[in-house]
Amino acid sequence: MIGLGLDDADKAELVARYCAEHAIKKVFVLSPAKFRLALEGPVEHIEWAEVIKYKFYYRLLQEIDGSVLVVVNECLRTQNRNDLTYNCIRHFLYQTSHQMVFQHLPLIDQPDDFMILVDFETKSRWKREKLRPDILSECRIDVRPVPLDLHALPVATDEKTRLAYAAKKRELIDSLGRKDPHTIPRNLYLMSGKAKLRHVTPGQSYIGRNNRFAIEQMKTFKEDAYEHGPHVVFELCHSFIDFADFLALSRQTRVDVLVADLKVDRWYFDRYAAWKGRIADAYAAIRQ
Amino acid sequence: MPTQRYGNKSVLEAARERVAFVFDHFAEVIVSISGGKDSTVLAHFALVEAKRRGRRIGLHFLDEEAVYQSSVEQVEYLMELFPECVNRLWLQIEMRLTNATSVAEGQLVCWEPGRHKDWMRPKKPFSVHHRMWSLESQTVRNKNKGFGFYDAIENFERCYSNTAFLVGLRAAGESPNRWRAVVQNPVTIGGESVYWGTKKGENVALYPLYDWNFHDVWRYIYDEGIRYSKIYDFQFKKGYAISQMRVSSLIHERAFKSVCDLPEFEPKTYDRLLKRIKGIALAQETGRNAKLFAARKLPKNFTSWIAYRDFLLATHHDQDRKHIFVARFARHLNNEHVARQQVRQLVLNDYENNVHVDNRPDPRDELIRYYEEVL
Numbered sequence: 001m002i003g004l005g006l007d008d009a010d011k012a013e014l015v016a017r018y019c020a021e022h023a024i025k026k027v028f029v030l031s032p033a034k035f036r037l038a039l040e041g042p043v044e045h046i047e048w049a050e051v052i053k054y055k056f057y058y059r060l061l062q063e064i065d066g067s068v069l070v071v072v073n074e075c076l077r078t079q080n081r082n083d084l085t086y087n088c089i090r091h092f093l094y095q096t097s098h099q100m101v102f103q104h105l106p107l108i109d110q111p112d113d114f115m116i117l118v119d120f121e122t123k124s125r126w127k128r129e130k131l132r133p134d135i136l137s138e139c140r141i142d143v144r145p146v147p148l149d150l151h152a153l154p155v156a157t158d159e160k161t162r163l164a165y166a167a168k169k170r171e172l173i174d175s176l177g178r179k180d181p182h183t184i185p186r187n188l189y190l191m192s193g194k195a196k197l198r199h200v201t202p203g204q205s206y207i208g209r210n211n212r213f214a215i216e217q218m219k220t221f222k223e224d225a226y227e228h229g230p231h232v233v234f235e236l237c238h239s240f241i242d243f244a245d246f247l248a249l250s251r252q253t254r255v256d257v258l259v260a261d262l263k264v265d266r267w268y269f270d271r272y273a274a275w276k277g278r279i280a281d282a283y284a285a286i287r288q
Numbered sequence: 289m290p291t292q293r294y295g296n297k298s299v300l301e302a303a304r305e306r307v308a309f310v311f312d313h314f315a316e317v318i319v320s321i322s323g324g325k326d327s328t329v330l331a332h333f334a335l336v337e338a339k340r341r342g343r344r345i346g347l348h349f350l351d352e353e354a355v356y357q358s359s360v361e362q363v364e365y366l367m368e369l370f371p372e373c374v375n376r377l378w379l380q381i382e383m384r385l386t387n388a389t390s391v392a393e394g395q396l397v398c399w400e401p402g403r404h405k406d407w408m409r410p411k412k413p414f415s416v417h418h419r420m421w422s423l424e425s426q427t428v429r430n431k432n433k434g435f436g437f438y439d440a441i442e443n444f445e446r447c448y449s450n451t452a453f454l455v456g457l458r459a460a461g462e463s464p465n466r467w468r469a470v471v472q473n474p475v476t477i478g479g480e481s482v483y484w485g486t487k488k489g490e491n492v493a494l495y496p497l498y499d500w501n502f503h504d505v506w507r508y509i510y511d512e513g514i515r516y517s518k519i520y521d522f523q524f525k526k527g528y529a530i531s532q533m534r535v536s537s538l539i540h541e542r543a544f545k546s547v548c549d550l551p552e553f554e555p556k557t558y559d560r561l562l563k564r565i566k567g568i569a570l571a572q573e574t575g576r577n578a579k580l581f582a583a584r585k586l587p588k589n590f591t592s593w594i595a596y597r598d599f600l601l602a603t604h605h606d607q608d609r610k611h612i613f614v615a616r617f618a619r620h621l622n623n624e625h626v627a628r629q630q631v632r633q634l635v636l637n638d639y640e641n642n643v644h645v646d647n648r649p650d651p652r653d654e655l656i657r658y659y660e661e662v663l
Contacts, residue, residue: 263663264663
């Protein structure tokens with residue numbers, strides 16, 4: 001089955017029930033370390049980065065048979081459907097009919113990303129197909145939609161910041177050389193940091209790219225846990241995967257974002273608003 | 289355009305049926321072998337079927353001289369597996385192969401007459417030592433290169449008619465382009481449209497393993513207890529990715545990286561190759577260097593791929609071939625994206641244009657323009 005939006009307790013209960021009903025002798029959980037599931041019984045956790053290593057890959061190929069359940073947890077780590085880790089998991093799943101796939105959101109960036117989960121569920125029968133509702137009828141999908149709610153908290157900047165922004169943009173483009181063009185929005189986005197500082201409330205938790213302003217209760221997008229939520233987004237991250245991880249770990253659904261009146265802030269916010277729309281599209285396609 | 293769908297048969301059953309179909313419809317069957325795993329499996333299939341029917345098939349090995357000793361031993365093994373069913377078509381003829389490891393000696397003239405002391409190994413007494421066709425009828429694809437590997441195959445195939453040439457080409461999953469190339473021109477045999485083959489003059493080339501994947505091949509080798517090239521074991525132990533685990537010529541544009549590990553895998557072959565042709569020691573040391581053959585990183589004294597390409601062209605060692613690159617690059621767009629690929633062709637001395645150049649506007653420029661507009 002594919003479980004979307006389930007919390008850890010739900011996942012543990014589903015796994016326990018499945019093991020009891022199908023006389024499962026061993027469970028392999030393939031998961032990034034920060035999403036490690038607390039499961040009881042004969043369970044072995046394989047960290048995501050280790051899946052491709054020979055010492056695990058070949059041992060698992062030998063050990064996985066019809067009495068083994070493979071749990072693939074929070075597995076959307078790349079949009080490349082032919083990624084090596086995905087391919088390794090594919091081969092594990094060929095050897096057993098018992099698999100459970102858990103994911104918080106149904107995509108990384110595009111609705112077709114959901115087909116990575118479908119591949120796991122269907123022994124890659126539809127590996128070359130895009131997301132189509134008729135294919136999904138073959139899968140058992142338990143959907144608990146995440147009602148993502150993005151709110152912009154406007155931040156005004158002064159004339160000096162706006163002039164500095166225009167100069168910085170010109171400088172970044174002119175001096176780009178061989179550097180990655182994505183560094184342009186990433187660097188420009190940092191310009192509104194000082195203006196946002198004036199809107200920081202003591203005692204409130206924040207999340208940002210880094211803690212360069214030494215704000216108390218500021219977390220980054222690379223944490224393993226997010227306590228003392230809800231967190232206000234000081235600045236959005238460039239990668240959707242990092243933001244999806246934050247949502248999955250924090251279970252936060254309403255997200256307030258500080259948005260300065262610079263074009264790059266609005267661009268980032270609109271980018272995430274469009275992303276939210278694609279998530280809604282994916283849910284609609286899955287539910288058909 | 290046909291699409292791929294899983295059927296109810298295993299690839300093993302389907303391949304057995306295909307090979308039986310070939311034997312039903314063709315009196316002459318020739319299997320091309322290279323010593324690699326795919327052709328080993330295909331040859332085994334065909335030999336088992338030939339033995340069952342009491343027939344003989346040709347095993348065709350076009351010997352490129354600069355190959356692993358393990359490949360040679362694998363070919364010997366296949367030819368001796370059911371000797372009563374085999375016509376040994378081991379071709380050791382003079383032909384020109386691209387040497388991607390050296391600009392100074394850009395070609396290996398394999399089995400070059402008069403240089404038999406330099407050959408990697410002596411010719412087999414039973415092999416075909418001379419061209420089986422007349423010079424008048426001989427065709428050459430690329431006059432710049434001279435008579436090469438594919439010319440040898442084409443001329444060899446034209447010596448036959450109504451013959452099925454079986455090739456161990458696999459096209460499922462791993463290469464959509466290859467799959468399209470195989471299935472887009474089906475050939476009609478006995479009134480049946482065959483998607484796993486193509487017409488080749490008076491003959492047909494057939495690919496009975498076209499829907500097999502890497503794991504199917506190894507499963508068959510294991511189940512049937514067939515011997516395979518030792519190189520695969522070395523590559524496995526060395527941690528090669530599946531896509532890199534292949535045995536072929538040691539020196540052409542797509543395979544020269546094999547030279548990097550050759551001293552470990554087959555020291556004697558490496559030693560002979562060093563004496564045979566130039567550039568081997570450099571390729572062995574730098575074959576995986578991102579700044580040299582791979583052309584992934586720009587050397588530090590250049591600020592752009594265009595500048596690096598122009599430098600390589602201006603200082604090109606081989607004046608006979610420089611004009612080939614100049615003429616080809618004149619038809620390309622002049623941007624960093626294309627220039628990086630042109631550099632790769634130059635360092636690999638790819639005058640034959642085997643390493644594809646993606647000739648399109650630089651996607652990076654478009655992205656920069658977009659950011660300039662929206663930010």
